[in-house]
Amino acid sequence: MSLLTTVATLRATQTGRAQPLATVRHHHLDDRPFALVPLTLAGEACAPLAALVGTDPDHPILLTVRGPRDRRLRFQFVEELAALLLHYVEECKAEVETYTVGRGEKMEERERSCRAPQLLVPNGEGIAYVRRLGRLTRLRSTEGPHAVHPHVPTLGKWLTRFAEQAEFPGTSTMLAVSRVLTAHWATGQSSAEDSHLAAVVAWIDPPEGLTGAAAARETENPLVWPSAGPATEPGFDEILDDLLTRYAEAEGRVRERIGERIDRALFEQMRPTWDLLWRGVGLARTLPEGGHVENRWTLDRRLFSDYAAYLEEHGHPQGKRDRAVGAARRLARLEEAATRYQTERAFDDPLVMAEYELTGQAFSGEVVARDVDRFEPGSRSPKWRPTITVHSEHPVRLPVGTAVRSPARPGQPARVIDVTPHDGTHLVILELSGGFANKRKPPPPDGTLADVGETVTYTDLDLGSQPAKLPAEEHTPWTHGGPPTPYEPTDEDAEEEWA
Incomplete structure (x- = not known):
């Protein structure tokens, strides 16, 4: 936890209200994101029990597994989820735009999704x-004794792709709303408690009074604010277990009525949690988008367009x-x-940059003088190198010669x-060496x-x-196993257990 975050957390504890950690939003929020609120069967890591999904905040789509220990019903749940999410993915692929890469003779046009x-x-x-469900479904076979619907793998x-991208700072492909909120506001509770979405929203936007x-x-009462999942509350498990047992033993119309009660419960x-998720999105949208968010x-x-093209051309699943x-x-x-991501956040947000001022990686001050007639000798002609003098009220720890x-x-x-x-205080003289319309004479007073x-x-x-340059996978040296072959699911993968 950084110093400013610690101070903000202490101030939130003192005032009883969440404190801002940012002045702009550092994540992109799509106009029509796909929301997923999952629940799993108690005692199993990824056995699907139910989910609310969709893109309409007012009309969530309910998916349930009335017999969560039945493998057939589990895959029926996955097929229903696939029909909805894959349709959403196809909608995003529908409209494309052209962009260019490279320069000169190496310039080429490519397409990407809008x-x-x-x-x-x-x-x-x-x-x-999502990561576990992706692993349990991407390796399934569409043929043989354990065949599943082609949409399942x-x-x-795609679920594995979402989970992998979520690990990269700055990406907005998959977002946990509680994490988005706590990246922009400091609550007065522990980081573990910050995973409880209802509590985070309560700190940021409490009811009047x-x-x-x-x-x-108040959000600690599970009867009013159930767990945000995917684990269920112990009290609810008792009610659910009774309904599931009665459903398994019943037949005909009685069984259907009990199934409807399971769905309602x-x-x-x-x-x-569904309503809280969209309320959290609304709170995040109150902040303007940061300058570098659109680039990310x-x-x-x-990357989405590249992966979609890869699936169409090859279709190999991610390896274990x-x-x-x-x-x-x-x-x-x-x-x-x-x-x-950290650098772009600092450039977009003065509140984030303040942390770097505390650590000595940045400084602020008032320009008290400038020399626009300063030139330095060059190989052919003098180079225009103006300077500005900045008066900083705080210590400046950057050494002479540092590029800033x-x-x-x-x-x-x-x-x-x-x-x-x-x-x-400190006076800092900075030599400017670029960003001029004409590098050989002073520009007009245009800012x-x-x-x-x-x-x-x-x-x-x-x-x-820039990332380190590494060889392509087909050039893997023999010391590391040589060029790998594309991963192909095995019969053992197709039989993998859900737990």
């Missing part, structure tokens, strides 16, 4: 459920374990994504050329350079980080 599917779940446990591949702390305490258990969503759309090069490439991409940039002018590189203590009296922020954070 939309990408976005899957919302209540909490982090929902992401874990296709759904598993109550503090966030008091409202959060499950719907009532999940509906509060464009990347999500491209990453291969050598694949694991290394994935780790490098995760590290690069984390670095890029300002969020206000990210395309204008600068370099610290002098740091001078001044009456307990290209920071003017005297302007407050600026500079940091050594780099927006241009």
Whole structure:
């Protein structure tokens, strides 16, 4: 937990109201995301029991397994989920746009979807459920003694894809709403309690007349606010077990009536969480979208289009374990994504940048002087290198020679050329070396350079980080097993247990 997050948490505890951790929203929220609120059978890690799904906040679609120990009914549930989610994915694939990559002779046109599917779940446990359900379905065979509907393994591949993308910081392909909220607000409770969506929403938007702390305490009553899943409440398990037992023993119309009671009980258990999920989305949408969010969503759309094309061309499922090069490439991409996301958040959000000022990676101050007539000798002609002098009220820990940039002018590189203590403060001279319309003479007063009296922020954070270059999987060296063959599900995979 960072220093500012700790302070915000303490202040939330003191005031009884969640405190902002950001001034903008750092996740993309689609106009029509697909929501999934799952429940599992008690005692089994991924045995499906029920789910509320859909894109309409007011009309969720209920899917249930009235006999959750029956393998046939479990796969019937998966088929119903596949029909809905795969239809949503196809809708996102329908409209495409053309974009160019490369330069000069290497320039080529490619296509990507104008939309990408976005899957919302209540909490982090929902992401874990999607990952397990993806593994249990993507490897199933559509032929032989354990054959399933062709949509089942296709759904598993997409669920696995959603869960894999959720691990990358900055992606918006799959989001846990509780995590989105706690990334933008600090509550006065523990991180473990922050996984309870009802409590998080209560801290951020308590009912009139109550503090966030008091409202959060009321959400501890499972009769009013059931668990956000996928695990069920012990008290509800007793009611459900009785209904399931009676359903298994009954026949005909009696059995159908008991099945309808099971459906009603499950719907009532999940509906509060469904409403909370969309209420959380509404709270997140009150924040304006950060400047770099659209770029990250464009990347999500491209990756979605690439994976959809891969499935159409090859269709191989993800393996149970990453291969050598694949694991290394994935780790490098995760590290690069984390670095890029943290940097972009800081450039988009002054509240996030303040944390870097505390650690010495950034500083803010007022421009007190500038030299627009400064030139340096060049190989052919003098180079225009203007400077600005920034007066910072706080210590500046960046050493001379550090390359820095300002969020206000990210395309204008600068370099610290002098740091001078001044009456307990610091004067910093920065040399500017880019972002000019003409590099050989001063520009007109159009805002290209920071003017005297302007407050600026500079940091050594780099927006241009790139992942490590690693060989393609087909070039895996013999020391790591050589080029891998595409993963093919086996009969053993098709028989894998749900638990």
